[in-house]
Amino acid sequence: MKAIRHxxxxxxxxxEPLWHPDQASIWIDATGEVVxxxxxxxxxxxxxxxxxxxxxxxxxxxxxxxLRGPDLAMPRPQLRIAPGRLSGAPHVVxxxxxxxxxxxxxxxxxxxxxxxxxxxxxxxxxxAEAIDLExxxxxxxxxxxx
Numbered sequence: 001m002k003a004i005r006h007x008x009x010x011x012x013x014x015x016e017p018l019w020h021p022d023q024a025s026i027w028i029d030a031t032g033e034v035v036x037x038x039x040x041x042x043x044x045x046x047x048x049x050x051x052x053x054x055x056x057x058x059x060x061x062x063x064x065x066x067l068r069g070p071d072l073a074m075p076r077p078q079l080r081i082a083p084g085r086l087s088g089a090p091h092v093v094x095x096x097x098x099x100x101x102x103x104x105x106x107x108x109x110x111x112x113x114x115x116x117x118x119x120x121x122x123x124x125x126x127x128a129e130a131i132d133l134e135x136x137x138x139x140x141x142x143x144x145x146x
Contacts, residue, residue: 006034006045026057066143068136076129090133092126102127103134 025037035042043049061069070090072081079099081090090099097119105115112127119127 067140069140070133070136075133078123078126078129079133090130092122092130095121097122099130099133102130106131 026034033044035044037043038047038049041049058072060071061067063069070076070081074080075090078093079090080093081088085091086096086098091097092099092102102115102119102122105118106112110118112124112131115127116122116124
C-alpha cells in the first residue's frame with residue numbers, strides 16, 4: 001500500500017491523471033514493482049523509464065481458467081468504471097445508473113425495449129452493453145465457483 005501511495009504522489013509531481021481513457025497511469029511490472037505513466041512512458045517510482053515487461057492493471061485480461069476481465073476504466077464504449085463514482089461500480093457513461101440495475105431488470109424478464117421505456121435517457125446500445133458486461137462478470141463468477 002505504501003508503494004501505491006508513493007505512486008499516486010509521483011503521478012501528482014508528473015502532472016499525470018490517475019485515469020486515461022486509453023491507458024493506465026499505474027502498472028505493476030513482472031517483478032512486482034510499481035510503475036507509473038511518465039512523460040517518456042512507464043517509469044519506476046525512482047524515475048527510470050521502462051521499455052517492456054510491465055503489465056497494464058486496467059486493461060482487459062484472460063486467464064487459463066477462462067476468466068475474462070473487462071477494461072477497468074472503460075469496460076464497453078458507453079460504460080465506465082471510475083474510482084469515487086458510485087463506489088467504483090460499472091455505470092452508463094454520463095449517468096449514475098449502474099449496469100447491475102439494468103441487468104437486474106433484464107433478469108426479472110423485462111425486455112430491452114421495456115427497460116428503455118423506464119429509462120428513456122438510455123440508448124438501446126447502452127442497455128445492450130450493460131447487459132453484456134454483467135453477463136461477462138456473472139460468467140466469471142461461475143468459472144471461479146467451479
